[in-house]
Amino acid sequence: MNIDSIVKGIENGDHLSISRAISLVETNCVNDNVREIISRIYHLTGNAHVIGITGPPGIGKSTLIGRLSGMLHDSGKKVSILAIDASSPFSGGSFLGNRIRMQEALSSRGIFMRSLANRGISGGISRSAWDVVKILDAAGSDVVIVETVGAGQADLEVRNLVDTVIVVLGPGLGDEIQAVKAGIMEIGDIFIVNKIDREGAFLAIKDIEDTLAMSPGKKWHIPVLGLNSLNGEGYQDLLKVLDQRWDYISGDPGFKDGRLLMELRAIVQNTLLSRVEESFAGKNAFSRTISGLSDKTTDPYSAADRIIGKIYLKGD
Amino acid sequence: MSEERFSEAGKNLSLFKEKPAKVLLAKPGIDGHDRGILVLARAFRDAGMEVIYAGLLPTPEQVVDTAINEDVDVIALSLLNGAHMTVFKKVADLVKEKGITDISLVGGGTIPEQDKPALEKMGISGNYGPGTPMKTIIDHVMKRAAEARQKKMSGLH
Numbered sequence A: 001m002n003i004d005s006i007v008k009g010i011e012n013g014d015h016l017s018i019s020r021a022i023s024l025v026e027t028n029c030v031n032d033n034v035r036e037i038i039s040r041i042y043h044l045t046g047n048a049h050v051i052g053i054t055g056p057p058g059i060g061k062s063t064l065i066g067r068l069s070g071m072l073h074d075s076g077k078k079v080s081i082l083a084i085d086a087s088s089p090f091s092g093g094s095f096l097g098n099r100i101r102m103q104e105a106l107s108s109r110g111i112f113m114r115s116l117a118n119r120g121i122s123g124g125i126s127r128s129a130w131d132v133v134k135i136l137d138a139a140g141s142d143v144v145i146v147e148t149v150g151a152g153q154a155d156l157e158v159r160n161l162v163d164t165v166i167v168v169l170g171p172g173l174g175d176e177i178q179a180v181k182a183g184i185m186e187i188g189d190i191f192i193v194n195k196i197d198r199e200g201a202f203l204a205i206k207d208i209e210d211t212l213a214m215s216p217g218k219k220w221h222i223p224v225l226g227l228n229s230l231n232g233e234g235y236q237d238l239l240k241v242l243d244q245r246w247d248y249i250s251g252d253p254g255f256k257d258g259r260l261l262m263e264l265r266a267i268v269q270n271t272l273l274s275r276v277e278e279s280f281a282g283k284n285a286f287s288r289t290i291s292g293l294s295d296k297t298t299d300p301y302s303a304a305d306r307i308i309g310k311i312y313l314k315g316d
Numbered sequence B: 001m002s003e004e005r006f007s008e009a010g011k012n013l014s015l016f017k018e019k020p021a022k023v024l025l026a027k028p029g030i031d032g033h034d035r036g037i038l039v040l041a042r043a044f045r046d047a048g049m050e051v052i053y054a055g056l057l058p059t060p061e062q063v064v065d066t067a068i069n070e071d072v073d074v075i076a077l078s079l080l081n082g083a084h085m086t087v088f089k090k091v092a093d094l095v096k097e098k099g100i101t102d103i104s105l106v107g108g109g110t111i112p113e114q115d116k117p118a119l120e121k122m123g124i125s126g127n128y129g130p131g132t133p134m135k136t137i138i139d140h141v142m143k144r145a146a147e148a149r150q151k152k153m154s155g156l157h
């Protein structure tokens, strides 16, 4: 498959093309193929409600996504899913287990779902996730759902990737909830207590509401919902809240500006960083500057300024 | 495809430097045995592969759709109920129908010796039975993964 047919396929929502495009951006190194694909599909992005689902391991994120995506699909929306798993720091391999919990809901409806291994990039989400979301968005999705590695601090990054962060917690997390809450309470737009069939659900909801009440009021009122993801209890409320959230986002034309700036900054940072790496790679890199330094005809700061100028200008 | 080409590709580890080999472990059809496949899943992961196991994938269509969504290098099929000649064939046919030439098919399970040549002809290699050393299986899957990855990369331009 060449780039032309991949781009055309994405425009038509063809799963094979979408999938191939994702494989190309998946490597974490931005190459010419990635640049070309993104530049050609970018005008098609921005129509999807991008929803991040995060929370501690085993809390029921994947089960929730399976059920939610099925219901959204049945109400006429086109849904795509990206699930990020941790890879083993030792072998580099990984068991991408999120799919098992949603397979049934997906395959009967033909919903696109991709598992991504998070390859050792600290901070959780691999850089490529931004581009994967763009591809799914451009392919005509009304909703893109992203499941992220449930590991506390690492999840905070999801805030920059999505429109709406759903934080999933559960009853009986006890002290754990306190620890988890530290970072996660600030990033949630919707809070869910999953497994309300278990004891302690009411208390957990109350606890979260109390914590939220302590932080200053925002324009968006953060709801706390109880769900049973095994039998679907509470899901009608979730659908309603998601509609309200989308109305809220659509009513604010500058909603994404902050994130666009963050992404732009990340790209500039990464590009410059890799140019720095490239420039200094060779054994004889900057040999003239080095002799200038040992001859004392220049000083490190002035030399660095000159090099920075060159690195900045390269490729323009 | 000669055995020599396989092993040559298997040595080309740089193919997987940016992105590890990705394998879908599938047990199409209604076949209740989960244990064996989970052992394989763990061994593949420890060998550095990205492993997708989707639970029961009842139909060959679902196997192939999942393989497309995940863009795997290898579909590893396992069956213990003797239905391989029909089910494996259906998977191979579907892959071909969709015009996919860069995903390798590997088989395993209780497969009688006399069926193996026919499976090989469909492009389903390996076909190892119970008791095969894990290393043999992993080496073979890696070889077939390298073969698929090479085709994926050369198809880009």
Ligand SMILES: Nc1nc2c(ncn2[C@@H]2O[C@H](COP(=O)(O)OP(=O)(O)OP(=O)(O)O)[C@@H](O)[C@H]2O)c(=O)[nH]1
Pocket: A056, A057, A058, A059, A060, A061, A062, A063, A064, A098, A101, A150, A194, A195, A196, A197, A198, A227, A228, A229, A230, A231
């Ligand atoms: N009782 C009960 N069990 C649930 C509920 N939702 C999910 N589960 C179970 O919780 C377990 C974990 O579910 P997953 O969906 O895999 O959880 P997860 O948060 O995606 O897990 P990781 O991706 O590993 O972090 C499974 O056994 C589910 O069946 C629920 O509402 N009630």
Ligand SMILES: [Mg+2]
Pocket: A061, A062, A063, A097, A098, A147
């Ligand atoms: Mg999960």
